[in-house]
Amino acid sequence: MSEPLLEVRNVTMKFGGVTAIDNLSFTVDRGEIYGLIGPNGAGKTTIFNIITGNYFPTEGSIIFDGEDITGTKPHKVVEKGIARTFQNIRLFKSMTVLENVLIGFHDQIRYNYFEAILRLPRYHIYEKRIRAEAMGLLEEFGIAEFADYNATALSYGNQRKVEIARALATKPKLLLLDEPAAGMNPKETADLSDIIHKIKKDYDLTVLLIEHDMKFVNAMCDEVTVLDYGEKIFEGKPADAIVDPRVVTAYLGEFTNA
Ligand SMILES: Nc1ncnc2c1ncn2[C@@H]1O[C@H](COP(=O)(O)OP(=O)(O)OP(=O)(O)O)[C@@H](O)[C@H]1O
Numbered sequence: 001m002s003e004p005l006l007e008v009r010n011v012t013m014k015f016g017g018v019t020a021i022d023n024l025s026f027t028v029d030r031g032e033i034y035g036l037i038g039p040n041g042a043g044k045t046t047i048f049n050i051i052t053g054n055y056f057p058t059e060g061s062i063i064f065d066g067e068d069i070t071g072t073k074p075h076k077v078v079e080k081g082i083a084r085t086f087q088n089i090r091l092f093k094s095m096t097v098l099e100n101v102l103i104g105f106h107d108q109i110r111y112n113y114f115e116a117i118l119r120l121p122r123y124h125i126y127e128k129r130i131r132a133e134a135m136g137l138l139e140e141f142g143i144a145e146f147a148d149y150n151a152t153a154l155s156y157g158n159q160r161k162v163e164i165a166r167a168l169a170t171k172p173k174l175l176l177l178d179e180p181a182a183g184m185n186p187k188e189t190a191d192l193s194d195i196i197h198k199i200k201k202d203y204d205l206t207v208l209l210i211e212h213d214m215k216f217v218n219a220m221c222d223e224v225t226v227l228d229y230g231e232k233i234f235e236g237k238p239a240d241a242i243v244d245p246r247v248v249t250a251y252l253g254e255f256t257n258a
Helices: 044-051 074-080 097-108 113-118 121-140 156-168 186-202 214-220 245-251
Strands: 004-015 018-029 033-037 059-064 082-085 174-178 206-210 223-228 231-236
Touching (some): 004 044, 004 206, 018 044, 018 206, 018 223, 018 231, 044 206, 074 082, 082 156, 097 121, 121 156, 156 186, 186 206, 223 245, 231 245
Parallel strands (some): 033 206, 082 174, 174 206
Antiparallel strands (some): 223 231
16 A cells, blocks of 8 residues: 655745745655656645745645645754755865765764764764765765765766765665766666666655756656646656647647657
C-alpha cells in the first residue's frame, strides 16, 4: 500500500501581486520518483523553496513524514531528512571534490570544537569514518579518481554528480533535484538516470524532481504533476501527461520533439 512521505497541502504563494503557486496539493509516496514539470515560470522552484523552508507560503502547509514542517528553518529541514540540489550547480569553487562532499557530513559530526582543535582521538575516528564514507559515495558515482581535483575542474555532468553526492551525505529520506539533467548531453543524461535509480534503491530514497527534458521524465518518474502559472493542470503517469490536451497547450507543442 502506498504511504505518503511528503504532502503539499493547499499551498498558495504570492509575491506582491504575482500568484506564483495557486492552491496546489500533491502527495509524494515513499519510494516514488515524482516529477514536477511545467513551462518556465510555472512555479516549480518556488515549491522547492517552500518545502525546504526558504519561503514561507502565503497559505497552506507542508507535511513531511507525518509532521507539519511549514516554515521550519532550512538547516532544520535538512536534519529532518530533506536534501536538495540546485538548478544552477552550487559547489564550493575553491574546494576539492572530496571537500565538497565532506561539507554534507557536517551535521553528523559528533565531536566538539575543543576536540577538533586539540585533535583528540574522537575527532580522528570521526574524520576517518566520514572521509571513508565520502570516498564511498564518490566511488558509487564513478568520480573517486577526481577526489582531489578542484570541483570546478570537472565536467558539468560530473559536477552535478558531486552535488548529488553532497546531498546524499546528509542522509536524506527525500531528495529534491532541481533540473538535474539541465545542460547535460544525452550520454550524461542517460548516465544520470541510471545513477538516480541506483541510489534510490541503495539508500531507500524518495525523489522529487523538477525537469524540462520529457524523455528524462518519462524514463525516470512514476508520477508527475504538471504546473502552469502556479496551478496544477495534470497529475498522473508521465506517458499520459504528454498527450493531455491542457499539458500540450501549456507547452505549445514542446513535446513533439521529446
Ligand atoms: N523571490 C521572488 N520574488 C518575486 N517573484 C518571484 C520570486 N520567486 C519566484 N517569483 C515569481 O514566481 C513565478 C514562478 O517562478 P519559479 O521560479 O518558481 O518558476 P519555475 O517553474 O521554477 O521556472 P523555471 O523553469 O524558469 O525555473 C515567476 O513569475 C517568478 O517571477
